[in-house]
Amino acid sequence: MSDPVIRMRGITKAFPGVIALKNVDFDLHPGEIHALIGKNGAGKSTLISLLSGVYGIDRGEILFQGTSIDSHHIQDLPVATVYQESTLFSNLTVADNIFCGDEPTTVLSVVNDKEKLKATEKLLDLFQFNILPTTPMVRLSPAEQKVIEILRAIRKNCKILILDEPTATLTRRETEKLFGLLKKLKQTNVGIIYISHRLEEIFQIANRVTVLRDGEVQGCAAINETTLDRLITMMVGRQTDLLKIVKKESVENKRKDKPILAGKSLTHHFGKFREASFELYRKEILGVVGLVGAGKTELARALFGLERIDEGTIIFEGEPIRITSPKQAIDAGIMYVTESRKVDGLFLDMSLKANICAPRLDQISGFLGTVSAKNMSSLSNSAIEKFDIVTTGVDQPANTLSGGNQQKVLLGIWLQLKPKVLIVDEPTVGIDVAAKADVFNLLRSIAEGGTAVLLISSEIKEVMNNADRILSMYNGRLTGSFIPAATKETEILEHISASVMEVS
Amino acid sequence: MSEGIATDETEVRGGSVRKESVLIRLISRREAILIILIVLIVVIMPFLNPYFLSFGNLGVLLLGSMHYALMAAGICLLLIMAEIDLSIGSNMAMAGIIVALAMKDWGFNVPMAIGMALATTVLIGFVNGLLVVKVGINFLITTLAMLGIVRGLVVILAEGGVAFLPAGFNAIGQSKFLGLQAPVWYMFIVLIILGFLLAKNKFFRKMYYIGGNLKAAKLIGIQTDKIRIITYMISGFLAGLAGVMNASRFGSASSTTGTGAELTVISAAVLGGCSLSGGQGNIFGVFLGVIFITLLSNVLVMLNVSTYWHQPVNGFVLIGALSFDILMNKWKAEKERKQILAR
Numbered sequence: 001m002s003d004p005v006i007r008m009r010g011i012t013k014a015f016p017g018v019i020a021l022k023n024v025d026f027d028l029h030p031g032e033i034h035a036l037i038g039k040n041g042a043g044k045s046t047l048i049s050l051l052s053g054v055y056g057i058d059r060g061e062i063l064f065q066g067t068s069i070d071s072h073h074i075q076d077l078p079v080a081t082v083y084q085e086s087t088l089f090s091n092l093t094v095a096d097n098i099f100c101g102d103e104p105t106t107v108l109s110v111v112n113d114k115e116k117l118k119a120t121e122k123l124l125d126l127f128q129f130n131i132l133p134t135t136p137m138v139r140l141s142p143a144e145q146k147v148i149e150i151l152r153a154i155r156k157n158c159k160i161l162i163l164d165e166p167t168a169t170l171t172r173r174e175t176e177k178l179f180g181l182l183k184k185l186k187q188t189n190v191g192i193i194y195i196s197h198r199l200e201e202i203f204q205i206a207n208r209v210t211v212l213r214d215g216e217v218q219g220c221a222a223i224n225e226t227t228l229d230r231l232i233t234m235m236v237g238r239q240t241d242l243l244k245i246v247k248k249e250s251v252e253n254k255r256k257d258k259p260i261l262a263g264k265s266l267t268h269h270f271g272k273f274r275e276a277s278f279e280l281y282r283k284e285i286l287g288v289v290g291l292v293g294a295g296k297t298e299l300a301r302a303l304f305g306l307e308r309i310d311e312g313t314i315i316f317e318g319e320p321i322r323i324t325s326p327k328q329a330i331d332a333g334i335m336y337v338t339e340s341r342k343v344d345g346l347f348l349d350m351s352l353k354a355n356i357c358a359p360r361l362d363q364i365s366g367f368l369g370t371v372s373a374k375n376m377s378s379l380s381n382s383a384i385e386k387f388d389i390v391t392t393g394v395d396q397p398a399n400t401l402s403g404g405n406q407q408k409v410l411l412g413i414w415l416q417l418k419p420k421v422l423i424v425d426e427p428t429v430g431i432d433v434a435a436k437a438d439v440f441n442l443l444r445s446i447a448e449g450g451t452a453v454l455l456i457s458s459e460i461k462e463v464m465n466n467a468d469r470i471l472s473m474y475n476g477r478l479t480g481s482f483i484p485a486a487t488k489e490t491e492i493l494e495h496i497s498a499s500v501m502e503v504s
Numbered sequence: 505m506s507e508g509i510a511t512d513e514t515e516v517r518g519g520s521v522r523k524e525s526v527l528i529r530l531i532s533r534r535e536a537i538l539i540i541l542i543v544l545i546v547v548i549m550p551f552l553n554p555y556f557l558s559f560g561n562l563g564v565l566l567l568g569s570m571h572y573a574l575m576a577a578g579i580c581l582l583l584i585m586a587e588i589d590l591s592i593g594s595n596m597a598m599a600g601i602i603v604a605l606a607m608k609d610w611g612f613n614v615p616m617a618i619g620m621a622l623a624t625t626v627l628i629g630f631v632n633g634l635l636v637v638k639v640g641i642n643f644l645i646t647t648l649a650m651l652g653i654v655r656g657l658v659v660i661l662a663e664g665g666v667a668f669l670p671a672g673f674n675a676i677g678q679s680k681f682l683g684l685q686a687p688v689w690y691m692f693i694v695l696i697i698l699g700f701l702l703a704k705n706k707f708f709r710k711m712y713y714i715g716g717n718l719k720a721a722k723l724i725g726i727q728t729d730k731i732r733i734i735t736y737m738i739s740g741f742l743a744g745l746a747g748v749m750n751a752s753r754f755g756s757a758s759s760t761t762g763t764g765a766e767l768t769v770i771s772a773a774v775l776g777g778c779s780l781s782g783g784q785g786n787i788f789g790v791f792l793g794v795i796f797i798t799l800l801s802n803v804l805v806m807l808n809v810s811t812y813w814h815q816p817v818n819g820f821v822l823i824g825a826l827s828f829d830i831l832m833n834k835w836k837a838e839k840e841r842k843q844i845l846a847r
Binding site: 081083086087088089090091092096100103105108109110111113152269270271 | 704705706707709710712713715716717719720721723724726782783784841
């Protein structure tokens with residue numbers, strides 16, 4: 001193999017109170033995809049921040065094509081980063097987003113629009129992406145937007161491309177397209193650092209993988225010389241049963257009662273789901289799987305009164321019920337845990353204690369409505385203990401918690417209200433393997449406590465491992481019902497992807 | 505709905521798939537609506553008051569909108585970045601007072617005095633920018649405080665104001681060219697240059713990125729701090745220019761000049777297509793907004809409506825315009841919904 005384009009040697013980086021990276025070695029060859037994996041807080045983000053020159057390094061050195069780079073010039077390296085969170089400008093066009101204030105110009109820094117559009121078109125052709133350069137960004141799907149971000153990076157002729165969770169919001173088909181682009185990129189000798197929580201992907205696309213844990217490298221191996229189990233062990237440092245299908249014997253038992261919640265041919269106001277019929281029972285976890293855009297989230301939000309249903313009936317505890325606002329849903333005992341905890345889930349700037357107590361302020365307040373700090377703390381401490389939240393204390397602001405712990409806090413908020421039906425939307429997005437296992441254990445104990453759990457997810461494997469039953473959804477329709485223990489993953493996959501629909 | 509590349513909803517090369525009628529496209533452009541309304545007023549008004557269409561009245565109208573238009577251009581740049589400068593009215597008064605005092609009391613010549621006035625307001629803009637961008641105080645609070653500080657300083661410096669400015673200075677604002685007073689031409693020159701730069705120049709284009717997504721703009725290497733501070737300075741400069749022009753045009757500088765101007769200017773900018781959430785707007789639209797608002801006042805004068813009614817009418821127009829926008833968007837969404845269901 002050729003010489004590495006970048007080599008990091010003995011990198012150490014400390015932040016106030018924590019050592020983020022300890023003596024880390026990492027290298028990247030031209031034309032290879034080197035996966036970087038680890039739990040949240042393992043040091044992945046810090047490592048890529050050092051490479052993009054966001055922070056200076058404390059100890060160690062970075063070599064670019066064999067020569068040591070002093071820390072002031074790291075920013076000048078041909079490194080492009082595609083961050084997990086979108087850095088696009090939805091108010092502008094595709095071409096604007098690809099150039100981002102770095103356009104070809106004529107006199108007086110006047111932007112040369114002709115050349116800009118031509119160059120954009122050329123880039124789009126490279127990916128056989130058949131849209132106009134002048135298309136407004138808002139018209140593109142999440143996957144198309146991700147592609148635009150990558151094209152933006154490519155445009156700068158980078159030698160090193162860092163992709164941070166590029167597939168987090170993509171469907172499987174879109175992911176495949178993205179991989180096609182990455183393979184093409186490899187041929188142009190770009191080295192790619194690929195960060196992902198989706199470990200299966202890494203075996204599909206990466207050449208090598210490096211595992212970080214607590215700021216230290218646990219190992220670096222060629223992809224064909226390692227296994228999923230070995231990677232997970234390196235990441236978490238302990239065995240986890242996340243990827244083993246747990247047998248569910250009592251599935252049929254749970255269905256003997258009447259369903260607590262049922263939908264009869266529900267059709268969404270905008271047709272996002274149509275004629276959806278299902279039954280949800282106490283004590284079970286019912287998974288709804290589908291691709292992004294299949295209508296799962298809309299169905300969940302409609303059951304919580306956030307989307308309009310035009311036709312069909314919802315039956316709750318044997319009675320037809322109309323839900324037109326979250327207030328009605330909550331009063332009935334139906335709760336919805338949002339997929340975007342940062343957007344409409346948590347009070348990010350407020351303390352853990354303020355978050356946990358938010359729905360209970362009425363109950364814990366005393367004379368004249370004063371809220372006792374002592375009550376808040378004790379309530380929060382019991383939640384911290386019950387949900388195993390890793391925190392510095394009840395006063396820690398929610399936005400400084402890790403993703404997994406934020407998710408637990410979010411669940412904690414809703415559990416304060418003692419839901420009869422808990423709808424959980426993509427609870428594991430952006431959280432690490434160990435936290436995922438915790439979240440699912442928590443959901444299982446909630447279900448065993450008598451609550452019916454509706455689990456919305458696009459991760460088939462996770463749902464198979466944790467749900468009692470699974471409904472598949474494709475393009476607004478429920479396409480099948482499965483018992484995980486008696487089903488193959490591929491069978492569900494067929495029902496949520498286009499293939500089945502196109503045939504039938 | 506969102507899988508695959510180039511779905512029905514995206515525009516495909518070789519023609520837009522989603523076609524909107526010409527009429528809908530037209531009324532979704534703010535500039536077009538304003539032009540239609542302005543033309544309507546110009547066509548109807550002569551029947552109600554023949555003097556309206558006289559060259560004299562239109563010249564007065566343009567001259568009367570000159571200082572608003574200059575300040576609105578600065579506000580346009582700031583609104584594109586989702587920021588506002590409330591201190592423009594006070595800055596305008598400050599520039600007038602400084603230029604007047606510099607000539608009359610401090611013994612400077614005309615160009616020097618103008619330079620000092622503009623330097624002062626640019627400095628005020630710089631302080632605004634520094635406080636908002638570097639210190640991190642909310643822009644509304646910062647510029648609101650600055651509005652009070654500068655207005656106070658103006659009164660301390662000159663009490664009621666300064667009158668009887670030198671003839672050489674007054675000539676700048678009172679001379680005529682092709683029938684229009686010089687400040688109107690200066691205004692056009694400034695707006696055309698700024699409009700061109702904002703549409704085409706790299707530095708100014710970056711403002712749209714900052715307003716669209718500040719964090720992302722930072723991450724991709726746009727020097728957001730620098731651009732934001734400079735824009736506050738431009739806003740200061742334009743307010744200063746408006747103040748100098750006004751002083752020259754009247755031959756005096758009053759310390760109450762520009763009181764409440766921020767309201768008119770921000771209304772005009774929003775009417776002209778700027779959004780308070782940033783990322784949108786252009787100089788031409790904002791200019792039309794200014795013309796529309798001054799035209800409206802002019803119409804009320806021509807129709808002998810009490811001046812007390814001007815502010816309420818402006819308020820109604822602003823609310824009306826924004827409501828219209830929102831209703832249009834809802835109507836479009838409902839149309840799309842029907843299309844989707846029909847598929």
